[in-house]
Amino acid sequence: MTNTTIIEETIAFVKETLQGAEGGHDWFHIQRVFRTSLLIAKDEKDIDTLVVSLGALLHDIADAKFHDGDETVGPKLAQEFLNSLKVDKKIIEHVVLIIDNISFKKTLEVGGAKFTSKELDIIQDADRLDAIGAIGIARAFNYGGFKNRELYNPDIAPNLHMTKEAYKKSSAPTINHFYEKLLLLKDKMNTKNGKILAEQRHQFMLDYLAQFSHEWNPQSL
Numbered sequence: 001m002t003n004t005t006i007i008e009e010t011i012a013f014v015k016e017t018l019q020g021a022e023g024g025h026d027w028f029h030i031q032r033v034f035r036t037s038l039l040i041a042k043d044e045k046d047i048d049t050l051v052v053s054l055g056a057l058l059h060d061i062a063d064a065k066f067h068d069g070d071e072t073v074g075p076k077l078a079q080e081f082l083n084s085l086k087v088d089k090k091i092i093e094h095v096v097l098i099i100d101n102i103s104f105k106k107t108l109e110v111g112g113a114k115f116t117s118k119e120l121d122i123i124q125d126a127d128r129l130d131a132i133g134a135i136g137i138a139r140a141f142n143y144g145g146f147k148n149r150e151l152y153n154p155d156i157a158p159n160l161h162m163t164k165e166a167y168k169k170s171s172a173p174t175i176n177h178f179y180e181k182l183l184l185l186k187d188k189m190n191t192k193n194g195k196i197l198a199e200q201r202h203q204f205m206l207d208y209l210a211q212f213s214h215e216w217n218p219q220s221l
Helices: 004-017 029-039 048-056 071-084 090-102 104-109 120-130 131-144 164-169 174-180 182-188 191-216
Strands: none
Touching: 004 048, 004 071, 029 048, 029 120, 029 191, 048 090, 048 120, 071 090, 071 104, 071 182, 090 120, 104 164, 104 174, 120 191, 131 174, 174 182, 174 191, 182 191
């Protein structure tokens, strides 16, 4: 089976698996991360493009937040699918490690993520880019609505020192999520292109939050 066929089969699998998924973690999120990953990878050396493609396509195949917090479901499902395509074992192992280490909450663990690779850096940047800027704002409020969270509550301050477990259990208003995660992502980018792309999206969020604050508590006409 050629790499092109493997990628086509993976796209079909992801589309089918994520039918009806929450709007911020659906096929279109995967598609954006896939395309951005390939864009970032163009300027990186010694990259396995198949690993980048498969890691991007499968990184949210079973997000733990939609599986009672179980972080083993995604890597297991991806491994079973890639085994069914008879993909090289080393590639499968690499992709599974990417899925297991890509999330923001992994950085909240004591000692941080245990695995690194250039391919993970690329996909992680692409995934984080989709969490900020205009689309990031839309995704944040879509998920907040999905979980029936308050837009904002001035009596609930953001928790800027969360552990991984506290992050997973948080039910804070959506605006808090900007301060607890989204505004932190710009400085966590791994690649040159990721850092460049993050700057404008980060500023867009700052402008949005300033406007939100003005509209919430207008001081003048």
